[in-house]
Amino acid sequence: MASFYSEFAPYYEQVFPFREEVYTFLREFAGKKGDRLLDAGCGPGHYCGRFSSDGFSAEGIDLDVKMIAAATDAYPGVSFRCIDIAARDAFKGSFRMIYCIGNVLSHLHPSFLEPFLTRVHTTLEKGGCWVFQVVNWDYLLTLKEYFFPEKKIAEGNVSFFRSYPVISAERVVFDVRLVAGGATLFHDSSSLYPTTSDAYGKLHKRLGFDFEGQYAGFDKSVFDEDSNSGLVMVFRKP
Numbered sequence: 001m002a003s004f005y006s007e008f009a010p011y012y013e014q015v016f017p018f019r020e021e022v023y024t025f026l027r028e029f030a031g032k033k034g035d036r037l038l039d040a041g042c043g044p045g046h047y048c049g050r051f052s053s054d055g056f057s058a059e060g061i062d063l064d065v066k067m068i069a070a071a072t073d074a075y076p077g078v079s080f081r082c083i084d085i086a087a088r089d090a091f092k093g094s095f096r097m098i099y100c101i102g103n104v105l106s107h108l109h110p111s112f113l114e115p116f117l118t119r120v121h122t123t124l125e126k127g128g129c130w131v132f133q134v135v136n137w138d139y140l141l142t143l144k145e146y147f148f149p150e151k152k153i154a155e156g157n158v159s160f161f162r163s164y165p166v167i168s169a170e171r172v173v174f175d176v177r178l179v180a181g182g183a184t185l186f187h188d189s190s191s192l193y194p195t196t197s198d199a200y201g202k203l204h205k206r207l208g209f210d211f212e213g214q215y216a217g218f219d220k221s222v223f224d225e226d227s228n229s230g231l232v233m234v235f236r237k238p
Contacts, residue, residue: 097124
């Protein structure tokens with residue numbers, strides 16, 4: 001199977017750029033300089049790189065070998081590993097903060113979600129934070145399909161399309177396309193597993209997390225389950 005990053009690499013940075021707003025939000029829960037942080041699903045490693053340059057001990061894991069290769073090349077002083085975030089040995093040591101952004105958590109099959117969160121709780125230091133971002137499944141589960149707005153990149157010459165052509169409570173089909181001049185440059189389809197904000201909250205409470213905050217985005221806007229937005233949740237280990 002071809003690497004997502006190797007297929008998508010020429011356009012990845014334009015579609016998923018580093019965002020200062022995201023870093024500022026994460027930094028609030030990261031503790032003090034020198035603390036260990038883990039990016040679960042780090043992609044090309046930009047947030048790890050920024051944390052490292054600001055004096056934190058940042059580590060990143062990702063399943064895509066090309067992503068990890070790009071991250072290692074860009075930030076040689078940061079520890080990166082190519083491993084599934086759901087793997088039993090994905091986390092090594094303890095961390096002040098673990099974060100997972102960009103809807104990565106929705107790729108975990110329900111059978112892996114609770115064991116993964118249990119490992120997050122076990123691995124966090126006391127008082128440490130767990131931060132994740134997903135789409136607002138509360139809203140999307142009221143629909144049968146959803147198409148994100150078209151995004152123009154490469155000086156307007158390439159169109160990036162994302163859609164959920166099939167939405168159900170058990171599984172969502174995630175379709176991604178890059179199109180230029182009517183020709184498809186890249187196409188990928190995968191499965192996502194939706195979880196509502198209430199279900200996330202109840203699961204975290206049962207696993208021993210303290211609820212810290214819930215937002216529609218990294219700007220800390222108020223989350224409304226009936227609106228088309230993201231969901232950012234923050235939990236703390238007592």
